[in-house]
Amino acid sequence: MLDTLIERIRAAHETHSPLIIQGGGSKTFYGNPDEGEVLGTRKFTGVVDYQPKELVLTARAGTPLAEIEALLAEQNQMLAFEPPHFVPLPNPLPLAGEGANDALCAPRPIYATLGGCIAAGLSGPRRPYAGAARDFVLGVRIIDGTGQPLRFGGQVIKNVAGYDVSRLMVGALGTLGLITEVSLKILPKPAAEITLQFELDEASAILKMNQWAGQPLPLSATSWHAGLLTVRLSGAASAVQVAQAKLGGEALHDASGFWQRLRDQATPFFDKRPLWRLAVKPTTPPLNLGDAQWIEWGGAVRWLASERPANTLREVAKTAGGHATLFRGDAPSDGTFSHSTKPASGQVAGYPHPSPRTGEGANVMPTAINDGVFTPLAPALATLHRALKQRFDPHGILNHGRLYPDF
């Protein structure tokens, strides 16, 4: 399978033919439109090594995230960055041998893979307190845009030999190479968790999130929406109880469901389009943009559906020390997590289609994203990005345009 991937990329490199790398298709909505033939990684699966005592797991790119999480859970361990899956609950795992089936009539299940998780570099509610996807990446194997397999980093926690190319791949959206294998640092699951809710206005909630984060409290997630501050505490049972007594609030019963829905954006709030993600300095006061917001990450992320011009939102985010991303610019979801509005070629009508990208290079982005999905880079940084892209993918065949339209 690895040889097939290498061959495909080598051939594409020689013929200057663009490729779209795709795993389980759960994050096709993310990024700028790109064009090319789909290069799937679904068949490249399997946990290569998992040593609970070393806190390290190595798996191939196509391995479903859910499968990895289930394996870790058996050992009371977890992916501490709580990666989003963006698929409906319960999360359907592909059947054995799935992925080999590209038959026209079979709807392909959508699921998050490890490769997509790392390429997108997205993290969930635990991120401000435990670290981001990039923080847990110890090593990667990739195939660069010339078809050259490469290995960076390793399976040990401390490693400063050579430039940190492994972490460079995280969030690069496959534009620097196809990730084929990833080694991650794993953490033990906390013994106990409790989620507390407080009725609070936005400004007070932002202040509380920041004040509490500066105290020795076992915080592991924070959220504010519609007048409700929600806080998760994780740790030894006694520690969580003491913190609960200190903070007060109402215990939330369906806590794991709450955080999972927030992680996967499976609440109606996130169905609105265009959905913007404003990353800001966590202490930034309410943005007063008039649109309803969902605040996460201790105040550092503000989600909103807004029709305001991209430039306006980007200026607001920049003033607040951060940046704005058009996270979902596609048409509103009908709740089935099928984000397509138009069947791609070869698609049988009536079946939910996982994504506009699964077809022959079809890629439909109904909402105008002329201003780009991601905040434009300063000229000096843009030059560096293009230079790096040029070195890893000289013919620009891998996910061309997905991160920034010109490369």
Place this chain on the structure above:
Amino acid sequence: MAAQFDPAFLKTLQTLLPADSLLTAPEDTLPFESDGLSAYRSTPDVVALPENEAQVAAVLQLCHRHKVAVVARGAGTGLSAGALPVDGAVLLVLAKLNRIKAIDPLARTAVVEPGVRNLAISEAAAPHHLYYAPDPSSQIACSIGGNVAENSGGVHCLKYGLTVHNIINLRAWTIDGQLLEIGSESLDAPGYDLLALLTGSEGMLAVITEVTVKLLPRPERAQVVLAAFDDVAKAGAAVGNIIAAGVVPAGLEMMDKLAIHAAEAFVHAGYPLDCEALLLCEIDGVNEEVSADIYTVRDVLEASGATEIRTAESEEQRLKFWAGRKAAFPAVGRLAPDYYCMDGTIPRAQLPHVLKRISELSAEYGLAVANVFHAGDGNLHPLILFDANQPGELARAEAFGGKILELCVEVGGTITGEHGVGLEKIRQMCTQFAAPELTRFHDVKAAFDPDTLLNPGKAVPELHRCAEWGAMHVHDGQLAHPELPRF
């Protein structure tokens, strides 16, 4: 000495810096001849000590125009000759950029210049009950710019991460004098993760003039457990057992017999002496969490066959337990005129095998070795004892050290966990990486610095040099010892 520089270049350089910020007389530049690895020395011809960011940028632009190389240097505490002066290069010392520009207690960040000492950040944050987590053992002296350049760690890495996990924003300058603003005040930034790429890049890609670091709340409580073992392998297994029990210690350190005896003789920490290995396990956090974890750790240590287990009964005793570990290097230094500190990382399961091989190599090379180990994260610091005044001993120590690093790569580890490659381990880079990876490293360098003017000759070896050295990459399936169990 500065004769090899174009007089026009030197004349312009003088106009860019205050008079006392440019050193060219050998008696002035001699103190900058080496970093913390003093076996490597070279007196720099020109030392520039800019006082602000504008001067840094101006010096870089001038050097770029004249194609003069630049070696950036912080406090000079590095241990891999990364800041070793290079012939014909300007040594750019950033020590004068030492202001703490801002501390934001609510956002838990500090904005600092590169010359600020690591410990000074925590001291400045202390009134807000906050601190900067990475704590390399040189933290009294080392500066944050160097920490970023080396991606420095410390004894608390397993729980709190390395420098790369604890910074959010950088201002850095490319060799052609362009400002790079990398990161953000939020938790991420658009585009490629250049923050990670620059961290640990050993002054090869850009020169840092400002760092925004994360500050953490001071743990409510810290407690340490000491355990003695009659067998190194048992101690190694105990480390894995602690982690398997779901505990993430703040620090988890191990010393072997020679290191224990040296430390005890030096600081009288109260260590048991009739053992083969000693573990120090520190738990920190919320009071109740610490209590719960300490019980777990004690149980695990007992089940793992510890011959003695002590929990520090007071803060004073806790500090004393640590004093022995923290003084281990100078303590070992008393056993011989010189010692050479290695910095490999290995999968922890390989510890017994690696220690056995090191002891075999020790006999082979006729040099004693003491082992100090950041056991939690697999970072091994064998200290090779030698006497530089004995002809050939330094070369033997270096050859022995090189073997240890190659051994680390063989068992699935790395040649450097936290000290960096610099000039010291550049040969072993040929062992750890194959030609295609080394080529990509040069490509990354070229994207930032096409004329290779920043710290030339360090960190990444030229491919033809690897061939000359005869070093061979240990490749999958072509390992020197295929019989070894591998992780």
